[in-house]
Amino acid sequence: MSSFGTRLHAAIEDRGPFCVGIDPHAGLLQEWGLADDVAGLETFALTVVEAVAPHVSVVKPQSAFYERFGSRGVAVLERVVAESRAAGALVLLDVKRGDIGSTSQAYADAYLDPTSPLASDAITVSPFLGFGSLDPIVDTARRHDAGVFVLALTSNKEGPEVQHARVDGGTVAGRMLDHLRRLNADASPLGSFGAVVGATIGSTDEDLAFNGPVLAPGFGAQGGTVADVRRLFGAAAAVLPSSSREVLRLGPDPAAMRDAVLRTNEELRS
């Protein structure tokens, strides 16, 4: 298999950069006329997969929305992962994990080892225990041609407290981006180690020019626009604007969700 970065580069060329988050919020289940239970979760999630996974480069299920139903919810997540990949989408499993190195290895085995029931193309991780604590995840990703997206400048208003804090003349976020610059240095056409930078951050002095992908959540429901994406990420090697609620609210009509993602991809590409 080719590296995650290479697969992502090809998928963006083929389908466009828009990433759809498959986040079954309780309120959305209700809006769709579904019960807030495992059956409702399953109908919701698999309807979204069928509508959008054949048309987008990346889907991003947020694990918490499945975990809240326990093991039966996680079983639905396993189907979301498998059926999305079968429809040709790359799966970025949004788990935002991070722990001491030995436990990070277990997370890597859970999500990035192809023999695991939740094996995905990439995951989101939190570097709060220090970037080096993610080494087992990075090494496992390299071994299995998977990808990793590291939180750098998140879309929420509380993020700057930590991410803008200064260390050795730069910011914490800048330090994370420097680590990513190093990890992706020799990759072509695109590295497998990405940054998460919210589409809502307004402006940044950080250097987003590194040879890896940028996941840009906050596009849509949190206020990020196509113009924000163009302005903020002009220097980025590849950017994945990501939206969950804005697309999911259009369901349960599959055609409405599909048309919205096709339209958004066209807009982002033009």
Ligand SMILES: O=C(O)c1cc(=O)[nH]c(=O)n1[C@@H]1O[C@H](COP(=O)(O)O)[C@@H](O)[C@H]1O
């Ligand atoms: O890693 C993420 O995906 C993420 C990072 C971030 O900075 N902000 C953010 O909103 N997210 C996720 O992106 C999705 C945003 O959903 P919507 O606001 O409904 O489009 C949720 O799954 C969040 O957990």
